[in-house]
Amino acid sequence: MLDILTSFYGLIPVTIAQSLIVAFVVLGVMLPFRILNFPDLTSEGAFPLGGCVCGTLISMGVNPFLACGVALVCGFLAGCTTAFIHLRFKINTLLAGILVMTMLYSINLRIMGRTNIPLFTYDTVFTILAGPSANVPWVKILIVGALIALVVGLMLYFFMSEKGTSMRAVGASPDMAEAQGINVGIATIMGVGVASALSATGGSIMVQTQGFVDVNMGFGILINGLAALIIGEAVTGRQTILRQVMAPVVGSIVYYQLISFCLTLGLAPADLKFATGAFVLLMLALPNLRKSGSGTQIREKVRE
Template structure:
């Protein structure tokens, strides 16, 4: 019974966390799925958003302004990855690695040290209601509203001409120029948008937890991919609406699985390995199943 009660107590806490991390998962989904650009910048954009926001708040700036600047910094990081890839012909994965590696040093410069506490500093949540930081159900309400607003905004954008052009770049980049679509423009915009959302997640989590750390992005990419895979397995990705819902639903399910793992006695340090194995199995299973099916068909023939 202790296992059940422990899990039940963790459910609302991890659900609130999953809503914040939905921004990160959406930021991972856009380059991977919409523009077919495997991007690793989120590993650096997430702490970048947190460090920029924390540094500005500690310097006495308004938390709303600090959050907006953090979002802009994340967008600049994503645009840098796109430009490195397009201008110098560097592989997209390597371009992302170069950017998030460099961002580690930049984050240290911005924050001035490896971590900083914001417990006594103002934050965007206290401006809305002082009880948000300490009340899980209020966090769920606020973050839920933010996620729904973002989903509606993205849904609207992807139905516009610019959004359709962005998706064309991902489906067939060779066809895009013949349709008058500038490949450079939409690739840069897509990665900037994705990493701006990732940085927003970092800025919000820093203000909620009350501290910033330059290493807070370690492993967020694999967590985000696991959430994305789970969401796409549940709802699919055949329509724009499903593509947008998959990251949010996947993040919710993934963090409930994390709660389950912690409840049965897994150490927090074991969760990264468990996540990596889960993603590997999930991605490899369809391929293995398909090969077995083809082998059976050949044997029957």
């Protein structure tokens, strides 16, 4: 048992750094899913898109900060495309996201020109800011943590503003929002676009952390993000906008600590996807199970 705890403790800095990067994706999942009531799968395509764009530009000698900015813009355009397809052609949000995600795979291959690119010999955001200490986990935590804190602060400021309130109104009731003079189409396109931009930003940071970019790097990231979001909401709640925005960050940290602990207990990495999917299914089904239980108790009381 002591060996397990020692191994788990040693992995904490690495998993915290990784979870803060994935928190960008979880924020990108939360924004359309909770704020706009727009179930979307584009994040699974935007995450590798950001990584492929950033990695390719860095390998061409482009400044890493500029490469991250271009990746963010590309992710934003991908999200806007999904929202536009839904609004213009009345295609289901999930199907629109699947279409864009599928097309992005070919686009990523075209951007890279091959399936993977090593980045070990190139400067990254971390080497520029931290120099020789770039690979120290706590240094990565400090850099990425500062960036995620900035993003969370900007999101809080926006959602408490008039335009942010309008976007939240679109998610609550599109018909009522339109009756109040809110442009539902623009709010939806901008919201989904920003969500995919966040996911692409996470991908651009991830490739600089792991030292390579792979076209398949986004496989399963959406289910991980959804699991982290559900955990975060269970911890922080959703009663206020502050709690809703903090839930992705808290949930991402807790989720990756749970994954790390499962690995130290001996769970095979190949089983993690199944375990994560089963957990998400359980958490989504739990409210209905509770309602069913409550209904049974009520019927029993009526019979008595």
